Amino acid sequence: MEAINTILGIFYSDKDNLVYEKIDYSKELGNQKKQNIKMLPFKFLGPVFLTAASEESNNWRIEFIEASLSLNQEKIMDRDVIQSFFNLNSSMSTNDGMTNLFTIIGSPYTEDVDSLFKKLDKYIHPSINQGRIVKESMLGNDFKFKDFIIHELARGMEMINHSLGSSRKVYWKEQQKYYCIGVIERINIQKKQETFLYPIKNKPALLRDISRLIPSYYVMSILPNYYENLINETLKLFDKTNVYPNIRQIKLRNEHMEVIYLEEFLKNDKSKRSYGVILIPEIKKYKNGRNLSYYKKQLRMILDANKPVHEIITSTNHNLDVESWGANTEEELNAIKRTLDFN
Amino acid sequence: MMQESEFKDLYQIEEDRLYSYYERIKKQSKQKSETEIVARFLNNQSIGPPISEMIDILNYYEEKIIENKTILDFAFEMIRANKIRLEYKKYISTEQFTNLELAIDDCIFLFFLEYDDFIRRLLKPEVKEFEVSALYEIFLNPYENKSPNLFDILEKHKVKVPTIYEDHEKINTNIITLRSGLSNIIRKDYEKVKTPDKKLGKQPMENYELTVKKKEETSVFSFQGFLIERMLKSHCISKNNIASREVENAVSQFLSSYLKFGTIYELKEFIDILKRNLSEEIYSGLTETVRESYSLKYIQKLISIVLEDFVSVNINKKLDGSAWKDDLKPILNKFLTDFINNIFE
Numbered sequence: 001m002e003a004i005n006t007i008l009g010i011f012y013s014d015k016d017n018l019v020y021e022k023i024d025y026s027k028e029l030g031n032q033k034k035q036n037i038k039m040l041p042f043k044f045l046g047p048v049f050l051t052a053a054s055e056e057s058n059n060w061r062i063e064f065i066e067a068s069l070s071l072n073q074e075k076i077m078d079r080d081v082i083q084s085f086f087n088l089n090s091s092m093s094t095n096d097g098m099t100n101l102f103t104i105i106g107s108p109y110t111e112d113v114d115s116l117f118k119k120l121d122k123y124i125h126p127s128i129n130q131g132r133i134v135k136e137s138m139l140g141n142d143f144k145f146k147d148f149i150i151h152e153l154a155r156g157m158e159m160i161n162h163s164l165g166s167s168r169k170v171y172w173k174e175q176q177k178y179y180c181i182g183v184i185e186r187i188n189i190q191k192k193q194e195t196f197l198y199p200i201k202n203k204p205a206l207l208r209d210i211s212r213l214i215p216s217y218y219v220m221s222i223l224p225n226y227y228e229n230l231i232n233e234t235l236k237l238f239d240k241t242n243v244y245p246n247i248r249q250i251k252l253r254n255e256h257m258e259v260i261y262l263e264e265f266l267k268n269d270k271s272k273r274s275y276g277v278i279l280i281p282e283i284k285k286y287k288n289g290r291n292l293s294y295y296k297k298q299l300r301m302i303l304d305a306n307k308p309v310h311e312i313i314t315s316t317n318h319n320l321d322v323e324s325w326g327a328n329t330e331e332e333l334n335a336i337k338r339t340l341d342f343n
Numbered sequence: 344m345m346q347e348s349e350f351k352d353l354y355q356i357e358e359d360r361l362y363s364y365y366e367r368i369k370k371q372s373k374q375k376s377e378t379e380i381v382a383r384f385l386n387n388q389s390i391g392p393p394i395s396e397m398i399d400i401l402n403y404y405e406e407k408i409i410e411n412k413t414i415l416d417f418a419f420e421m422i423r424a425n426k427i428r429l430e431y432k433k434y435i436s437t438e439q440f441t442n443l444e445l446a447i448d449d450c451i452f453l454f455f456l457e458y459d460d461f462i463r464r465l466l467k468p469e470v471k472e473f474e475v476s477a478l479y480e481i482f483l484n485p486y487e488n489k490s491p492n493l494f495d496i497l498e499k500h501k502v503k504v505p506t507i508y509e510d511h512e513k514i515n516t517n518i519i520t521l522r523s524g525l526s527n528i529i530r531k532d533y534e535k536v537k538t539p540d541k542k543l544g545k546q547p548m549e550n551y552e553l554t555v556k557k558k559e560e561t562s563v564f565s566f567q568g569f570l571i572e573r574m575l576k577s578h579c580i581s582k583n584n585i586a587s588r589e590v591e592n593a594v595s596q597f598l599s600s601y602l603k604f605g606t607i608y609e610l611k612e613f614i615d616i617l618k619r620n621l622s623e624e625i626y627s628g629l630t631e632t633v634r635e636s637y638s639l640k641y642i643q644k645l646i647s648i649v650l651e652d653f654v655s656v657n658i659n660k661k662l663d664g665s666a667w668k669d670d671l672k673p674i675l676n677k678f679l680t681d682f683i684n685n686i687f688e
Contacts, residue, residue, distance in 0.1 A: 095509060123452045127518040134519045137507050138640060142647050158445045159452070 006164060007082065007106030007238050010157050011041035012128060012149060015097030017049055020146070022153035023104075024161075025238060033237050040104065040237070043230055047223060048089055048100055059098070060215040060254045061091035062223075064117065067231050067245035070267065082106045082240055085231055086113060090121040094129060101125040103160060104234060112166050119163060124156035177289030178260060178279035180317045181210050182217065184224060185309060185324065186263075186274040196324035197221050198313050199340050206319065211342040213280050214259050215252060218337040220278050221327035223250055224263060246274065257281070262292060264299035275299045275309065277316070288317075350461045354426045358419060361388075365415060378402050381418045390422055391481070392491055399493040400481055407470045420462060424482035427454055435529070436536045446533045451521050455479075459517050468513070472520045473500040479524030500524070502623050502639050566617055568597035568624035571679070575628025578683055585683050587676075594675045595668070597621065602664035609661045614654055618646050621675070625682070633686060649678045 009023035021041040025034065048062050065087040085106045092099050101120055105111065131152060135143045183198040199217050200210050214220060224247045231245040250261040263276030277299065282289030295316070302312050310322045325340070326332040345353070365384045372380050382397035391397050405414045431454040440446040459475075466475070477493075477500040484491070504523045507514045570593035578585055601616070602608060622642040629637060653674055662670075 119452060123448070123456060123518065126515075127448075127522075130514075130516040130519045133507055133514055134505060134516050137505050139643065140640060142644060155444055155448065158441065159448050162440070162445055162449060 005082065005108050006161075007085070007104060007234065007240070008157060008161060008164075009037075009040065009104040010153050010160065011045060011100075011102045012153060013041075013045055013049070013100045013102070015094065015099060019045060020149045020153060022150070022157050024157070029237075029239070033239075037237050040234060041102070043233075044087060044104060045100060045102055047219070047226060048091070048102065059093075060219075060252050060259075061098075061100070062087075062089050062250065063091075063253050064088055064113070064249065064251040065227050065231075065247070066113070066249045067228065068248045069235075069243040069245055072242055072244060081242055082108050084110050085235070085245055086111070087227075088113070088117045088120055090117070090125040092125055092129060099125070099129060101128065101156070105160070105164070106235070106238070106240065107164055109165050111164060115166075116160060116163055119159060120156075124152075124159060128152045128156070175291045177282040177291055178295070179282050179286040179289040180277045180279055180295065180320070181214065181286075182220065182278035183309070183313055183316070183320065184221060184261070184263070184274075184276045184278065184327075186224060186276070188272040188274075190270060193225065193328075195221060195225060195327040197327050197336060198309070198320055198322065198324055199336075200317075200319050201321045202339065204342070207340055208342040209285070211340075213257055214278065216337065216341040218333055218341055220259070220261065221333065221336060224261065224274070224276060246272075247276070260292070262295055262299070264296065264303055266303035273303060275302050275312075345457050345460070347461065347464065350457055351423075353457075354423050354430070356419060356423050356426060361419065361422065362415075365418075378405065378414060381414050385418050385421060388422060390418075390425055396491060396493065403493055403497075404474075404478065407466050407474060409465065409467050412465050416465060420465060421482055424458070427458055428483050428485075430454065432532060435532050440533070440537075443530055443533055447522065447526050447529045450529050451518070451525060455521055455525060456518070459521055463517070472506040472516060473497065473504040475517075476500040476504040476520045476524035479521065480528065483525065483528050498627060502626055565601065566597055566620035566624075567600040568593065568621065570596045571621070571624045572628040575625060575683070576630070578686070579628065579630040579633050582687070585680075587680065590679050590683070591672070591676055594672055594679060597624065598668045598671055598675070602667050604663065604665040606664045607661050608664055608667055609659070610654065610657050610667070611659070614650070614658075617671075618643060618650065622646055625679075637686075645682070646678070649674060 006024070009021065011019055011021040013019045019041045021038070023037055023040065025037055029037070067085045069083060069085055071081065085104075087102065087104050089100055089102045092101075101124060103116075103120060105116070128149070132145065132148065135148060181200055185196040185198070187194045187196075197217060197220075200206055227250065228245055228247045231247075235241070235243060235245065246265045246267075247261075247263050249263070252259045252261075258281055260279045261276050262279060263274050265272060265274040267273075277295045279292075279295065280286070298312050298316060301307050302309055313320045313322055325336055327336060364387075365381075368384050368387070369380050372383065375383075378398050378401040379394075381401055382394045385391050385397055386394050391400070401414055401417070404417060408414065408417055431450055434453065435446060435450060438446075438449070440449065462478070463470075463475070474497065477496045480496055480500070481491070481493070500523060504520055505516075507516060574585060574589055574593050577583065597620075601613060601620075622639055625642050626634070626637070626639045653670070657670070
């Protein structure tokens with residue numbers, strides 16, 4: 001695979017949140033773009049730090065972000081098209097603190113995300129952390145971390161690059177059932193973006209309980225817009241202007257829990273509507289969970305059959321609030337934080 | 344990570360058949376110890392080195408095995424390792440790698456990472472990392488031409504693979520151990536499969552085999568300084584004077600083992616290997632008493648200091664192997680002479 005067709009970046013943040021990066025880009029990009037590309041690690045890792053560093057959020061980490069890419073109609077003739085864009089993040093807790101290894105990958109193929117994540121999480125990231133410990137112990141003050149990490153990131157990138165282009169495999173997995181604890185509606189009409197949250201009904205006991213199972217409604221309301229805009233910006237920086245991104249899935253995890261945000265969209269000439277569900281794995285307390293394809297189908301029904309969002313919300317989980325909460329201004333977001341987030 | 348049973352299913356060995364075969368050998372060798380019987384059992388399966396070396400290996404690792412496992416379980420895992428090796432060799436011969444480091448990483452990830460988890464369940468938790476690293480070399484090295492000496496292998500790994508503790512708790516450095524144990528094996532296999540493609544084209548099979556063999560014999564991947572080691576060993580034991588000519592020869596042999604005439608090298612691609620290998624060769628030449636004054640780390644530091652100026656001036660240069668040799672010889676000659684003169688000071 002020619003590097004120029006792909007977008008490939010790998011960033012490592014150490015226990016002090018110092019970020020080291022290796023990003024492949026065409027030499028023909030202008031200086032300003034190159035400078036901006038160097039800022040990408042901080043932008044992508046920003047929310048990772050936010051969720052990981054905050055004690056309140058119980059060390060939540062973003063593990064996977066996937067965007068589907070749609071072709072801009074007017075640029076359909078361009079052959080340099082990438083089909084998939086995703087981020088994988090491996091976070092590891094060490095005795096000294098948290099380290100993250102984050103990737104941005106844009107590819108002309110539908111990649112085998114599971115296998116790439118395994119490579120990142122089980123080999124590349126641990127080998128960096130272990131290599132550092134061993135070298136420090138052997139070389140003492142002569143150990144130059146910067147030289148080491150540059151080499152290791154290049155090594156990791158080679159490994160990822162080597163795996164790209166193999167098609168996505170279907171792995172046998174037990175069908176996990178999920179319980180929906182919120183819906184996010186994002187509407188974009190003539191470049192004006194509006195976001196609404198439909199959380200669990202405002203019952204303190206229930207909300208307090210839910211707060212322990214997700215980072216917060218505040219964080220969940222921000223993430224889809226933040227990453228969709230950032231991926232769009234990234235595509236432009238790499239001159240991939242023939243496509244635009246639509247968030248498809250965001251996966252967050254802490255030591256015990258997992259949260260999946262699943263989104264579908266519909267675009268017509270003037271507007272783009274997206275609906276997403278915030279899901280937690282079914283537990284004893286919250287039964288009647290459904291698998292991901294069920295939620296996907298429900299979301300498509302809102303969009304394609306133009307069903308009222310309230311209908312879907314009540315059929316998905318009768319504990320969800322049919323009254324929406326705006327998540328557009330600082331004020332609105334603070335209201336969400338104040339009223340809905342109990343952690 | 345995979346469950347033990349899943350892993351056994353993936354790389355199946357016929358344990359029942361092997362066990363009945365082992366019982367048969369046992370019946371035939373009533374006067375022999377269990378390790379001798381297991382060594383013979385493995386030898387009859389064409390697994391591992393000759394019996395005498397195998398007995399040393401089994402005796403050494405018998406003490407490292409957890410309580411509810413036996414040396415026969417260990418032997419079965421040696422057989423399983425050969426099965427994995429076959430799968431891995433098939434893979435490395437078909438896969439296209441852009442460089443050796445990628446081949447090492449990819450093969451370790453695909454074939455040996457799970458195996459590491461699996462094999463460690465057989466070993467006591469306090470086993471040293473160099474012992475695990477050496478175990479990989481023993482299990483997976485093809486014993487085609489030479490018989491390995493267990494204690495040489497252990498010594499070699501001892502200087503390369505530390506076991507690190509923090510607050511009495513062993514820190515997991517399994518990937519680094521895997522790399523230490525397997526890099527040379529993968530490197531040799533990689534060279535074997537890559538060299539004919541690139542350089543030999545459509546040579547007649549007979550010539551091709553000869554050339555590959557020659558290439559295998561002469562291929563070098565690190566600096567080898569057996570003269571340095573021998574010279575220091577003899578100096579440490581007999582405290583005899585070392586002639587300057589002897590030092591020059593040893594340095595020259597060390598540099599020639601890596602740097603070849605007609606090949607262009609960039610200093611940064613080999614300087615770390617040079618420092619590491621030189622310090623290892625020096626350290627392995629020292630007797631235990633001298634080692635109390637000179638740790639490997641200390642020798643590495645000395646070499647780094649001596650080469651500091653040379654590195655800062657030449658780091659981005661690309662030169663022919665013989666040019667690098669000429670430039671490095673006087674520095675290393677002086678260093679080694681000074682080191683020998685001060686060794687007992």
